[in-house]
Amino acid sequence: MAARILHRLRHALGGEGGREEREHGGSEAEDCPESSELEDDTEGLSTRLSGTLSFTSHEEEDEEEEGAGEELGEQPQPTGAAAGAEDGGRCWGARTGAAPRGGPRRWQGSPCPVASGLTSPPGAECGGGSLLTRQLQELWRRSRGSLAPQRLLFEVTSASVVSERSSKYVLYTIYLIRSGRFDKAPAIITRRYSDFERLNHRLRYRFSCDMAGVAFPRKRLRRNFTAETIAKRSRAFEQFLSHLHSIAEIRRSPEFLEFFFLQDLRAAQRLTCTGMYREALATWANAYRLQDRLGVCGSGRFLLTLAGLAVCHQELDQLGEAHGCCEQALELLEAQGSHPLLGPFLQAHIHLAWKVGKDKRRSEARLQDLQEAGPPLQQQPTLKECLIKEPLE
Template identity: 30%
Template sequence: MAAGERPSCSSLTTKELQQNLKLAKQNERPVRLLFEIPSSRVVDQLLNKYVVRQSVETYNRWNFSNCVHVLPLQAYQIVVMRSGSFDSCRVSIERRYSDFRKLHNKLLEEFEEELEDVLLPPKLLTGNFSPENILERRLALQDYLAKLFATRCVRHSAHFSEFFTEHEQKQAHVLLRAGQFKAALGELQTVLEIQEKLLPWQKSTLTVPALSAIAVCYRDLDEPEQAFSAAQRALPPVRRYGLKPYRAALLELLVDLGYQLGRPVAQLQDELTAIRNGERGEVCFRSLKEVVIHKFI
């Protein structure tokens, strides 16, 4: 062997291979998810007076029908990022304490025993929004999310991922139905980035609705390259996991865009024809836009 030349794997002894493997493992940094709540803000929620506990006599004595009660609430910024690898994309969302409470109640219904030692921090009393209390609450909620993610059954639960994406996804589809495609894209990109961080081993199925909606937005914004790219990313998991509502719609969009862009689409066209011939009379074919909107009606 020439001087300075590294030995091939075939020339290494078993002991040397084991040592190399050990070194490689030592150099690896485990990748895990981090949640940071760097800030919060007070938002005012307007409530009708009768929503606040009032006796019937008091309500009848005073006409509160046109009055409102301003209830200050804390909205927490949550930053999601992955550690152990270079992650230049720090995605942030905003959630209120009531959102944490809803998540906790849903998880308790499924995993009460597993969450016996995972407690949701108590709610701050109205008006008790001193900087010290707010900081303590932010750190407590941050720790709460970390403990949830460390619990395997919770990490794989749909409720956990929906906590981080459902609000943005619904808002995106409201905007999409209103024809505000650029605004919808901003929400959908946030959804997609968070989904890819939360459960990368399951992202192939989780991201299909977001990718499909992104393709629809780009199509209606007359940006065929981006629309084709998003639809192309969504198609493999749709094929692999048999997500029927999306398959024909994605293929139809890809064929139309492919002709427009001068891409080879013969195989896609054959696949679409085979699906339509095989399921004729059994399936009502929708456009991808119809599929996307129907999911969130």
């Protein structure tokens, strides 16, 4: 007690009490006014807070390792900010100094400067610091995701020699793979050299300037069916498709897109017309995945694909899946006032919603508005009739 009184007298007389009291820890410093603690600690605090902030906790590292196969667009929620909110408004920070071996040191749950009595700018609160931390975390996550953008990869997985009555050729199987995501059911096409050659001629005729730097494997007069030639052509076709996909105008052209899914659409339509719904369903589903990988899920071909899936699911008594296809199509047609497939999709959706016990009032209202502005219901074709009559050229 006598020592504490002596310290206060020295502070009042010589102005040296603040420095000496800061040298003492524990409960002695708590009894002194806040001004004596905050007076000349600002410079030291700014020095400690300078440096690189680390917003990744150990829990986040575990989550990132476990979710390495997920899409880059689906980022997990930051655990640091959540932990700070649950901990009574704690703020997150980092200290300067040499980092230990094995990576930078991470400091978690450091008390808020206001609560600990260190320093704080006027009007600052712990809630504002936590909000700023969450914003910085989100910015860091977005920048990290932008470093590895999702790409479409083309991989020739196999090649087989096909011998027919009057010809012999190599059939290449190509997978369309999106980097950063595991596809349970990959999109697949099988093409021969003549298919690639036809695509190359069509694109060079329309995009002569863009195609000037695109290489294409030349024909060979002999040794076309050796393992060495097939392997070289497989790698060449992968590079050929990747180069085409990197050019925006070619990537969106009908010639490039139809090379992938037009054959499937034609085959699925023929199978549907002949009543082979199970075989047609698999072909429609592959065409759906191809268009999804290529990013053309709003085109007329994609709506036709949804119609084929809905019809085949309904014929196979898979009513829930058919209802889902109709709902997806109606979402795409939401912004369009009129479309040849809008009426048939509405009729099919209402019928399937009644079968599976789903809400159908909105579709009924849309169908009534459509009938008032167009032909009566009796004159509108069904979804299957539209699917069969649609020409695929």
